[in-house]
Each structure stands twice: as structure tokens, then as C-alpha cells.
Amino acid sequence: MFEKRVLIKDAGHSTGKIVELAGWVHNLRVLSKFSFLILRDRSGTVQCVVDASLFDTRKLNLEDLVILKGKVAEDKRSKIGYEIQTTHIEIVSKAHEQLPILVNKPLQNLNLNLDTILDHRTLSIRQEEISSIFKIQNKLIQSFREYLLKNDFTEIYTPKIVATGTEGGSELFQVKYFERKAYLAQSPQFYKQHMVGAGYERVFETAHVYRAEQHNTSRHLNEYYSLDFEMGFINDETDIMRFEMGLLSYMFSKVREECHKELSLFKYVLPEFKEIPIISLEEACKILLKKFKKDVHGDLDPDSEKLLCEYFDKENGMPLVFVNDYPQSKRPMYAMPHKTKKGLTHSFDLIFNGLEITTGGQRIHNYDMLVQSIASRGLDPESFKDYLEIFKFGMPPHGGLAIGAERITMKVLNLTNIREACFYPRDRIRITP
Amino acid sequence: MFEKRVLIKDAGHSTGKIVELAGWVHNLRVLSKFSFLILRDRSGTVQCVVDASLFDTRKLNLEDLVILKGKVAEDKRSKIGYEIQTTHIEIVSKAHEQLPILVNKPLQNLNLNLDTILDHRTLSIRQEEISSIFKIQNKLIQSFREYLLKNDFTEIYTPKIVATGTEGGSELFQVKYFERKAYLAQSPQFYKQHMVGAGYERVFETAHVYRAEQHNTSRHLNEYYSLDFEMGFINDETDIMRFEMGLLSYMFSKVREECHKELSLFKYVLPEFKEIPIISLEEACKILLKKFKKDVHGDLDPDSEKLLCEYFDKENGMPLVFVNDYPQSKRPMYAMPHKTKKGLTHSFDLIFNGLEITTGGQRIHNYDMLVQSIASRGLDPESFKDYLEIFKFGMPPHGGLAIGAERITMKVLNLTNIREACFYPRDRIRITP
Structure with a gap:
């Protein structure tokens, strides 16, 4: 049935000829003698003129899936340069209920609340801005992978069902694993360190991780997609920060180059940089005290993170800053x-x-240092036996990081809620659809 | 400390010069006046000659991590064409216990059982054949992704915490999700169908999925890595099978081209093909009856799958066959x-x-057909409300498939147990390391 189908974006190569298109009825304007039907497929939209004598377009609903044949005619008023003079329409799959969300209008005209968007997630993704979020997220994740592969990293796939936590005992989701208890991995931390020690030296993983955090905020998900890497033969954390500068610079430039259209739907301008400033936590606290009269110690709260970025945006024209030298506690x-x-x-x-x-x-x-560090936290090194083994057999100096895929997408597009940047978010109350 | 480090494979560019290497002591032969030290890093191994007056190599253990400086000297007897005349050795990280597994010998000489390999997984990956399994698996997964991206597929990241099963109620791992019960996804089936309907038309995902199967066999894992795709605008399943022929042909050729060294460690020869035969289940049963006097109905058991491949290997010189037309039940x-x-x-x-x-x-x-199919299984369509929504709004004809990453790796290398093709397998009894 679809053997001869061409994509809308490719129809322009066939000016003057009949093409077969297939897609959704994006918009429809019925006049007395003919109708304007906007057809949409994965590649874009095109205007199709349908003569009233050919097909009664009043039978069509928005979002019906149709096969449409017609002659490709040059049209200089059209953005894509052509329209279709329809010769045949056939409904393949009806949209037979009222649409809970209109998908053919700009988001700001739809006045949708986030729960409505998420409850009807599949439908909402047909809307251009919403779909664009995920095209940009895709590009970010793909370019993360590309950059690491270019830099001789090995991709790993580590288990998400684990016997113990990596970051401490709380915030773990419990799994009933036959007769036993197991947990969902909070991060691939131990495994990626292992794989560095296994001789791969440089490894990365992109996968979901799980945090049973009780709070329901606009920047937390209980299941999120983590972009992790770990590399051996470093001197200290500055090697990791420098590497991330190159990585992010690559990811941002790929988004700028290859998602130009999608990016243009959002107001925010993605920063360009060669260097990202590095300050110690102590320096960060000094800035907060001096510039904002905010007295912070030991860690940065969300408000401090905001103020600090505002300050660096003003100083450097770029809202990105590394903070290092965090306390052991x-x-x-x-x-x-x-x-x-x-x-x-x-x-x-x-x-x-x-x-x-x-x-x-x-x-x-x-x-020895690791065993001591475990013990100093009141934890039992014996319960970390599997983790500890490779450290007995020539472990290289190493480090790494994790980037939250939804968080970076949220910030690249200046979205207000992290759920907008997740296909199907899982939070304190939502586990459907 | 590692600023000047070069990889072993690149040292050959510096013949006559001093280079700085860093890696593991792979092998050591101590003679009276000098020692031969084989150094290993992620790029390979090299022989380093260490004069007894320079360093007492009796202090070294196998798998110690060292920095080694030396002059690159041409050596025609060496596989890589050069050796290192050592001028400096420094131990960075000691291997201070007896190795539970030797990693510098061919696997067949080590006589290891699988549990020992898995219990010491990180160390075992330093062994060349074991490491090669995962390099080949990586190439399979990467080329799966490459082929789909080239064919205009969109990568998706769907939740693994779900409210209901997709394949029926049994075989689900239960998760304690705050006050509620949730489950681990058995497959991204519903979500990938949704994303086709969401307008992406062609989607894929590579991620872990979970099956709480009670049986512990050499071909099942309870957590496995699934290579999934789904595509719209097809006529029937033959479009999917034809697409998979191209996909597998691409994946196999990439492994042959880019993992030549790793592949050469295994005896099995990867099949080359343009077409894979397609037979119906009925025809398969006839072959089994006629050629093997085996009376099979409704589905193929593991023994039937083996016999069928043996038959097609003999007939076509290729142990691959599609079987279609399975019964609804x-x-x-x-x-x-x-x-x-x-x-x-x-x-x-x-x-x-x-x-x-x-x-x-x-x-x-x-x-309507889907609602009826759900009801005909004694299931309640109401409990599939979220899944069903998009089918009301113009769902294209579509189909897809899933390839088990560990299974295809196992078969590409003719391994005897699927656990050999999984970094950290999860089975009926194993959830560590």
C-alpha cells in the first residue's frame, strides 16, 4: 500500500509529476468549490488543494491518516516552494473522537497545562514545539555518544537491578527479585569504575537511573536518563572538567547546526564558549555573600545556583560555571x-x-584509602566486597561525571519544568501513561 | 602525571625517541641481567626490556599499574614492529593480592568455569578473548543504531517503571514505588507503538528490559539488552523481515570489517547473505516431521529451532531462517x-x-480491532486506556521487532552460555557483582 509513498520534503524533486503521499490531516479549510488540506508526515507539512468534485472533505477529521496522490505544482507563496493538486484521497485510519489536544497551533495559543500534555503525551508530541524538544534532546544524546566514541571511549551496558546502593542507603527503589530484595540502580558509578579498571580505560553509558526521592519538584524525576562517562589516567578533577568543556561545546554546536529549525521555536539562545569558568565552593560562597548578601556554607541550594549563574551571565555573558572543592561530608x-x-x-x-x-x-x-573511606562513613567494607576487588589489582587514577539528559535539555531550551523534557516522566505521583 | 602518555599502538610513530607509556604488567620474564616486561594498555601490548641495574623487576607483580618510559626501538621479530628499551619505571597502583584469574593466557589454557569468570567479572575482562566478546557486542549495537539513524529512525527513551505489563500479567518484576506497586517493563512495545503514532513514524530504542522468568537456562537472562525498532506505513510483516535482512547484513559486515582481530579469536565464521529464507510455521513443522521425524504443533521448542537451523545450514549454507504465520494463541x-x-x-x-x-x-x-483483541483474551480494555488512546487518532499500519543483544552476540560468536555475552548477568540466582 505504501510502496510508492514519498516523504513531503522529497516531493519537490517531482515538480509536474504525480506523487503519492501519506500522513495526517494537519489542517483543513473547506471552501465551496475546493478545500485546502495541510498534510503532515515526519518530514514536514504541505498544502494540498482538493477539488470539491473529487472528494467531500467534510468527511475528514483533523488527524485522520490518509493516502493522498496529486500533482506537484510550483507555488512561490509556499515556504517549501510547492503545493499538491490532489487527484486521489483515501482514508487509512480515522481520528474518530474529538481531539483532547489540538496539535496544529503554536503552544502558546493552546493554553494547555502540563498534566494535560503528559496525560495525552503521544498526541501532544504531534505538536511542533513539543516534538522539537525531543529532536533536540536526541541530538544532545547522539552528540554525547559521538564525541566519546571519537575520543576512544567504549560503550557499556550495566545492570539496573542491583544488590546494594552506590550513593548511600536511602532513595532506593526496592524490587521483589524472586525470593529476595534487590534495588534499582541509582547510577552506574561502581560499574563504570570497574570497566575503567577492566582495561577499557574510558567508558560511557547512556541509560535510565532511579532515585526514590520523596520530593516532587520542577527539576527532579524519579527515573531519569543519565549520560555517564568515566576515564582513567587523569591527574585530578580538572582533567574531567576540561574534557566536559570540549564535550558540551561539541554537543551545543551540533544542536545549533542540525536542529536550527527546532531551536528557532524557542526564545533562548544557546551559549557559545571555549572555556567555562571554574571556581571553588568557597569562592562561590564569597560571591553569594558579597553580591547577594546570601550566607551559604558547605553546599549550594537551588536559589544559590540561580544567583551564581546570574552573576556569571552578567560577568562573562554565559550562564555556565564549574564549582569544585566540595567538602567530603x-x-x-x-x-x-x-x-x-x-x-x-x-x-x-x-x-x-x-x-x-x-x-x-x-x-x-x-x-586502602577506599576501604578507610568506606569505614569512616560507618559503612561495612565487607558489604562492598565486589566493588572493592578491582582496586586490589592495579586500578588507574580515574574520574568521571554524569549529565542528566532531561536537565540539560530543560536548560538548553529554558523550559520551566523538567517533565517537559521527558517522554514519559515518572515522579512522586505519576507512573502513567 | 599522564600528560605525556602515549598509547602503545601509537608508540611506533616515535622510533628512536623516548616515549612515556602507562598500563598494566601483562607478563614478566626475569633473567639475570635484564627482564622482559610485557606492558598492556587499552590499545594493545608491547615488549619492554628492563635492565637489572635500572629496576629490580622482582618487586613487580602481574597486573601492577605502571608508568614506563623508554626508547622505541625497531624489532622485526615483534608483531607490532618495535620494542621499548626501558629508562624509567614507576609503580602507580599495586596488584597486592594473588590474582584469582590469570588474564595473560588464552582462555582454553585457563580452565575457568563460568561462575569464576562472572564472580571476578572486572578482572576477567582484562583477558583478551573475554574483552573481545564485548568489543564485538559493542559493534553490533553501534551498527544497529547507525543503520536505523541512516534510515531516518528517531531514538526514543521510554520508561522502565510501568503501571502494567505489555505481554500479559506473569513474568513481571514488582517495584515498591512509594505507596504503590509498579513493575519493570518487559519491553518498550506500547511506547514504541505510541511514538510511531506520535508522528515520528520510525523509532528505535536500545535498553534493558526485564523478564521475571523462573527458569535458569543457558539462553535466558532476567535482565537483557533489547534492540527494538518500530516503523509505520508498512504493508505487513514481510516489510519488517526485509528490513531486518538489510539491518543484520549491515551489522555483520561492520563486525567483519572493524572487529577482524577480535573475531579471529573465535572459531565460528559469521554468515554472509543477501536474503534470509522465510518459511511459515506450518512449513517448518512439515520439515521437522519429514526430515527429523519430529511432530511439532503451534510453536517451536528449542530442539526444533536447532534442527531447523541445521537443515537450512545444510540446504543454504547459512544457519538463519525466518518463520512467520504464528497462531494468535x-x-x-x-x-x-x-x-x-x-x-x-x-x-x-x-x-x-x-x-x-x-x-x-x-x-x-x-x-476497534484492538479493543476486540484485548477483550477476546479475557483482558479489560479499560485497563489499557492509555495504550489505546492514540489508536483513536489516525494510527498508521505499523510493525517492528526486538533483537536480544546478548543472544545475537552469543550466536555471532557461537558461545555456549548467554551469560558470557553479558557484562553483569542477572539470572534466577545471580544479582552480583
Whole structure:
């Protein structure tokens, strides 16, 4: 039935000829002698003129799926340069109920609340701006993968059903695993470190991870897509930050180059940079106190992250800043203690447009130091036996990071809620559709 | 510390010069005046000559991580054409316990059982053949993605925490989701159909899926990596099978071209093909009866799959065969009933080297037909409300398939147990490491 189908974007190659298109009725204007039907497929939309004597277009609903044949005629008023003079229409699949969401209008004209968009997720993705979010997210994730493959990283696929947590005992979803309890992985942290030690040296993974966080905010998901990498043979966390500068620069430029149309639907301008400033947490706190009279210690709250980005946006014209030297008490047991600054770690966050989108750092690679760090947290090294093994057999100095895919998408497009950047969000109350 | 590090494979560009290498002590032969140290990094191995006056190599253990500097000297006896005349050795990270697995010998000389390999997974991956399994698996997955992107597919990331099963109620792992029960996704089936209907038309996903199957066999995992795609605007399942022929042909040729060294460690020869034979289940049963005196009905058991591949290997010199026309009773409620053959479906399996590696088919796209199919299984259409919505709004005819990444790796390399093709397998009894 679809053997001769051509995509709308390719119909222009056949000016003067009959083509067969297939897609959805995006819009319809019925006049007395003819109708204007806007047909949509994955490649775009085109105006099709339908003579009243050919087909009674009043039988059509918006979003009906049709096969439409017609002659491709040059049309200089059209954005794509041609229209279709319809010779045949056939309904393949009816839209037989009233649409809960209109998908042929700009989002701001639809006045939809987020729950409506998410409840009717599949339909809402037919709307251009909403669909564009995911095209841009795709490009971000693809270019993450491309950059790492180019840099000799190996992709890994590590288990999400695990026996113990990596980041501490709370915030774990419990799975009934036959007669036993298991958990959903909070991150691939242990496994990616293992794979560095297994000899791959540089590894990455893109996969869902799970956090049983009780709070329901505009920037948290309980299941999110994590872009993780880990690399061996580093000196300290600055190697990881420098690498991320190149990585993000590549990802952003790919979005700019290949998602130009999608990006133009959003007002926000994606920052261009060669360097991202690096400040210590102590310096960040000083700026907050001096510029905003805000007294912060030990970690940055969401409000501080916002103020800090505003400050750097004003200073550098770019709302991106690395913060490093976090205290040990705020970082997991595997974080490398700072070589010279007592109580601090070789770890960092990257804050983008007011939100932490990356956490990373150097990890402990020395077996004895790691055992001691585990014990100093009141944890039992024996319960980390599997994790610890490779550290006995020549573990290289290493570090890495994780970027939340939904968070970076949210900030690249300046969306207000992280759920907008997730196909099917899972939060404190939502597990459908 | 590693700023000047070069990879072993690149050292040959610096003949006559001093280079800095870093890696693991792969092998060591201590003679009275000097030692031969084989150094290994992610790019390969190289022989380093260490003068006894420079460093007491008796202090070194196998798998110690060292920085080694030395002059690159041409050596025609060496496979890579050069050796290193060592001028400096520094231990970065000690291997301070006896190795539970030797990693510098061919696998057949090590006489390891599978549990030992899996218990010490990270270490075992340092062994060349074991590491090669995953390099080949990587290439299979990467080329799956490449081929689909080239064919205008959109990558999707769908939730693994779900409210209901897709393939029927059993075999679901239950998750404690705050106050509620949720489940781990058995497949992205409903979501990938949704994304076709959402207007992407062609989508794919590579991710873990979960089956709470009680049996512990050499070909089942409870968490496996599924290579899924779904495409709209098809006529029937033959479009999907033809597409898979091109896809697999591409994947196999990429492995042959880019994993030549890794592939050479395994005896099995990867089949080359342009076409894969397609037979109906009825024809398959006839062959089994006629050639093997085996009386099979309704579905193929593992033994039948083996015999059938043996037969086609003999007939066509290629152990791959599609079997289609499965009965409705053996397929899920979304399988498209056969247009002309009553009680059968437009579905198929692909059997490779005696094992089903793909299940696929055309799906029902008509809302009423789907509701009826759900009800005919004794299920309540109301509980599939979210799934059903898009079928009311112009769903294109569509179909797709899933390939088990571990299964195809297993068959490409003729491994005996699927666990060999999984970084960290999860089965009836194993959830560590």
C-alpha cells in the first residue's frame, strides 16, 4: 500500500509529476468549490488543494491518516516552494473522537497545562514545539555518544537491578527479585569504575537511573536518563572538567547546526564558549555573600545556583560555571580527598542557567584509602566486597561525571519544568501513561 | 602525571625517541641481567626490556599499574614492529593480592568455569578473548543504531517503571514505588507503538528490559539488552523481515570489517547473505516431521529451532531462517491477525544458529480491532486506556521487532552460555557483582 509513498520534503524533486503521499490531516479549510488540506508526515507539512468534485472533505477529521496522490505544482507563496493538486484521497485510519489536544497551533495559543500534555503525551508530541524538544534532546544524546566514541571511549551496558546502593542507603527503589530484595540502580558509578579498571580505560553509558526521592519538584524525576562517562589516567578533577568543556561545546554546536529549525521555536539562545569558568565552593560562597548578601556554607541550594549563574551571565555573558572543592561530608565515599585542602574533595558540579546539570570528580583508586573511606562513613567494607576487588589489582587514577539528559535539555531550551523534557516522566505521583 | 602518555599502538610513530607509556604488567620474564616486561594498555601490548641495574623487576607483580618510559626501538621479530628499551619505571597502583584469574593466557589454557569468570567479572575482562566478546557486542549495537539513524529512525527513551505489563500479567518484576506497586517493563512495545503514532513514524530504542522468568537456562537472562525498532506505513510483516535482512547484513559486515582481530579469536565464521529464507510455521513443522521425524504443533521448542537451523545450514549454507504465520494463541493481543489465514498472525521469529534472536510482526492499528483483541483474551480494555488512546487518532499500519543483544552476540560468536555475552548477568540466582 505504501510502496510508492514519498516523504513531503522529497516531493519537490517531482515538480509536474504525480506523487503519492501519506500522513495526517494537519489542517483543513473547506471552501465551496475546493478545500485546502495541510498534510503532515515526519518530514514536514504541505498544502494540498482538493477539488470539491473529487472528494467531500467534510468527511475528514483533523488527524485522520490518509493516502493522498496529486500533482506537484510550483507555488512561490509556499515556504517549501510547492503545493499538491490532489487527484486521489483515501482514508487509512480515522481520528474518530474529538481531539483532547489540538496539535496544529503554536503552544502558546493552546493554553494547555502540563498534566494535560503528559496525560495525552503521544498526541501532544504531534505538536511542533513539543516534538522539537525531543529532536533536540536526541541530538544532545547522539552528540554525547559521538564525541566519546571519537575520543576512544567504549560503550557499556550495566545492570539496573542491583544488590546494594552506590550513593548511600536511602532513595532506593526496592524490587521483589524472586525470593529476595534487590534495588534499582541509582547510577552506574561502581560499574563504570570497574570497566575503567577492566582495561577499557574510558567508558560511557547512556541509560535510565532511579532515585526514590520523596520530593516532587520542577527539576527532579524519579527515573531519569543519565549520560555517564568515566576515564582513567587523569591527574585530578580538572582533567574531567576540561574534557566536559570540549564535550558540551561539541554537543551545543551540533544542536545549533542540525536542529536550527527546532531551536528557532524557542526564545533562548544557546551559549557559545571555549572555556567555562571554574571556581571553588568557597569562592562561590564569597560571591553569594558579597553580591547577594546570601550566607551559604558547605553546599549550594537551588536559589544559590540561580544567583551564581546570574552573576556569571552578567560577568562573562554565559550562564555556565564549574564549582569544585566540595567538602567530603557532601560527597560519596568514593570521592577523592583533596591532595592539599583538608576535608575537601577533587569533585565538582556544573551549574547551567541556574541548575546543576553535572556532578563529577576524581575517584579514589587506592584500595586502602577506599576501604578507610568506606569505614569512616560507618559503612561495612565487607558489604562492598565486589566493588572493592578491582582496586586490589592495579586500578588507574580515574574520574568521571554524569549529565542528566532531561536537565540539560530543560536548560538548553529554558523550559520551566523538567517533565517537559521527558517522554514519559515518572515522579512522586505519576507512573502513567 | 599522564600528560605525556602515549598509547602503545601509537608508540611506533616515535622510533628512536623516548616515549612515556602507562598500563598494566601483562607478563614478566626475569633473567639475570635484564627482564622482559610485557606492558598492556587499552590499545594493545608491547615488549619492554628492563635492565637489572635500572629496576629490580622482582618487586613487580602481574597486573601492577605502571608508568614506563623508554626508547622505541625497531624489532622485526615483534608483531607490532618495535620494542621499548626501558629508562624509567614507576609503580602507580599495586596488584597486592594473588590474582584469582590469570588474564595473560588464552582462555582454553585457563580452565575457568563460568561462575569464576562472572564472580571476578572486572578482572576477567582484562583477558583478551573475554574483552573481545564485548568489543564485538559493542559493534553490533553501534551498527544497529547507525543503520536505523541512516534510515531516518528517531531514538526514543521510554520508561522502565510501568503501571502494567505489555505481554500479559506473569513474568513481571514488582517495584515498591512509594505507596504503590509498579513493575519493570518487559519491553518498550506500547511506547514504541505510541511514538510511531506520535508522528515520528520510525523509532528505535536500545535498553534493558526485564523478564521475571523462573527458569535458569543457558539462553535466558532476567535482565537483557533489547534492540527494538518500530516503523509505520508498512504493508505487513514481510516489510519488517526485509528490513531486518538489510539491518543484520549491515551489522555483520561492520563486525567483519572493524572487529577482524577480535573475531579471529573465535572459531565460528559469521554468515554472509543477501536474503534470509522465510518459511511459515506450518512449513517448518512439515520439515521437522519429514526430515527429523519430529511432530511439532503451534510453536517451536528449542530442539526444533536447532534442527531447523541445521537443515537450512545444510540446504543454504547459512544457519538463519525466518518463520512467520504464528497462531494468535501464541502471540500477544497486539499482533495483527492474518488477512487471509484464519487464526494466524502477521508475526515472525528469526532463528539464528539454533536460537530465536528476534521476535517481530505487524501490529493491529485499528482501534476497534484492538479493543476486540484485548477483550477476546479475557483482558479489560479499560485497563489499557492509555495504550489505546492514540489508536483513536489516525494510527498508521505499523510493525517492528526486538533483537536480544546478548543472544545475537552469543550466536555471532557461537558461545555456549548467554551469560558470557553479558557484562553483569542477572539470572534466577545471580544479582552480583
